[in-house]
Amino acid sequence: MNQVNPLHIGGLLLTISIYLCFQLGAVKEGLREAKQEYATSEALAVDLSALKNVYANKKKVQSSLEHILRQPSLREAHLSVNRGDKFIKITSKEMSTRTLNIFMNKILNTSYNITAMKIKKLSERKASLKMEIQW
Amino acid sequence: MFTRFKHTTNVLFVDTISSVIGEYKKGEKVDIVLSPKVYWVKKMSLPVKSVREVKKLLPSIFEDSLPDGNYSYTAYKDKDEYMLFAYEDKKILDLISQKGIAHADIASVHFAQSEFEAVENGLEINEEESIYLKDGLLLVVPTIWLENRYPLEINNIKLSKHTIRLQQFGHIVDKKSLYTVGAVFIALIVILIVEIFVASSKQDRVLESKDALFSKYDLQATMFQNRSTHQKYSTIHQRQTKLREMIALCLDLHLQSSQKIKLIEYKNKVLYVVIDGVTKQNHEKLLAQLDAKNIVYKSALKNSSLKIEVSL
Numbered sequence: 530m531n532q533v534n535p536l537h538i539g540g541l542l543l544t545i546s547i548y549l550c551f552q553l554g555a556v557k558e559g560l561r562e563a564k565q566e567y568a569t570s571e572a573l574a575v576d577l578s579a580l581k582n583v584y585a586n587k588k589k590v591q592s593s594l595e596h597i598l599r600q601p602s603l604r605e606a607h608l609s610v611n612r613g614d615k616f617i618k619i620t621s622k623e624m625s626t627r628t629l630n631i632f633m634n635k636i637l638n639t640s641y642n643i644t645a646m647k648i649k650k651l652s653e654r655k656a657s658l659k660m661e662i663q664w
Numbered sequence: 665m666f667t668r669f670k671h672t673t674n675v676l677f678v679d680t681i682s683s684v685i686g687e688y689k690k691g692e693k694v695d696i697v698l699s700p701k702v703y704w705v706k707k708m709s710l711p712v713k714s715v716r717e718v719k720k721l722l723p724s725i726f727e728d729s730l731p732d733g734n735y736s737y738t739a740y741k742d743k744d745e746y747m748l749f750a751y752e753d754k755k756i757l758d759l760i761s762q763k764g765i766a767h768a769d770i771a772s773v774h775f776a777q778s779e780f781e782a783v784e785n786g787l788e789i790n791e792e793e794s795i796y797l798k799d800g801l802l803l804v805v806p807t808i809w810l811e812n813r814y815p816l817e818i819n820n821i822k823l824s825k826h827t828i829r830l831q832q833f834g835h836i837v838d839k840k841s842l843y844t845v846g847a848v849f850i851a852l853i854v855i856l857i858v859e860i861f862v863a864s865s866k867q868d869r870v871l872e873s874k875d876a877l878f879s880k881y882d883l884q885a886t887m888f889q890n891r892s893t894h895q896k897y898s899t900i901h902q903r904q905t906k907l908r909e910m911i912a913l914c915l916d917l918h919l920q921s922s923q924k925i926k927l928i929e930y931k932n933k934v935l936y937v938v939i940d941g942v943t944k945q946n947h948e949k950l951l952a953q954l955d956a957k958n959i960v961y962k963s964a965l966k967n968s969s970l971k972i973e974v975s976l
Contacts, residue, residue: 535833535842542849549856556863563870570874573894574881580897584904637908642900646930 583640590641590664591617597635603628606658616644621658629656636660673771677818678702682790684763686818693771695823697779700795700804702759703751704730705777707800710746715739718746726750734838740778740826742800749775753831767832777802778826786813903933906976910935910959914972917953920946926969935974942970 582589594617597603598610606624610617624632629648636643645661676686679699688694704726712718722737725748735750757767776795780787780802786794794807795816807813831839877883883890907930914928914937922941929936942950947965954961954972962973 539845542846546849546852546856549853549860553856553860553863556860556867560863560867560870563867567870567874570887571877573890574877574883577890577894577897578881580901584897584900637911640904642904643907643930648928650924650926
């Protein structure tokens, strides 16, 4: 006939409630952190994807450069192109400053990773060019 | 193999004054019959159909006839009438303890009223007092009032089904409050568990979304690797932007007619610009244009050639 003291049951229920409150707090904190982490990851992923698309997309960079190099206005520059797996080197021993201007406008207005460049004035209207672009 | 033993318990009659009638050994279960001195009883005819309805009315029926105390109530139907009882759990339990009976040994508790309903003569409960049935109510009367009386032999009686369950802690908190508080706590616990479950599910969904994000953007396995790659391409982007800005700035320099840009070179993350036709007198004017744009640079003037170096 021994019975449990209701105060003990009350105490137990109170303890369980307090424990669950703490658990809920911890789970909600975890959820908040997970959401924050997701938002950070998403922002990073979008940014990284855009950057890689510009600087690491081999096909896109090659195709875009080939399009520039095929321009009729650059034909007289006699550009020499050395295509590697990770880079492309463009050189011209002598080209008109006008053609150089057209070429550089197209290169600089597009987001290429120019790793080396040398433009040397040969005379009033002539210049030489060396350029390396990587991806 | 599975022999079922008949379980018998001793019956004890417990009164406030007299010693316990019956045989009790500690550790053995006993049925207790309570003396009429420890409860209040009324026999009434009530216009209700069930005992359950009667029980609701009991506090108000006993309201004016009981001294102050913390009472429990019970009732059962006796032919066309109801037997109504009021009793104090704590007082009865204290009495049982005083008599040396362990609470753990109590199998059931009965009122003498329900167990001696058919008694015709007086039954002695001690030298001076007897129990006696009058008008259907069992009373404790002085033994000398009764002509026909016999000693009470408690083990010979067959117990009825009318038992009470003594509330050990009824004096601390009443049942209704206990159930209300218990219900509130249990509801709170259920709500908290549901909340935890919902929050956990949401967290799992966020983590799943994160996995989907990795697949969608073709990210590397760890965020550390991705941050490192992001840092690499961000640096490239910043450097390329700066390179274009610096070339534009150099081409925008206000040069004198004798001054010409001879070389623009970029290697090892450093931009070199060589300008011919610069004299000691006018080179500062030229560099002032870079200073005005807050450009950090190195410069050297040699044989009328000004070499400017800008680290990117």
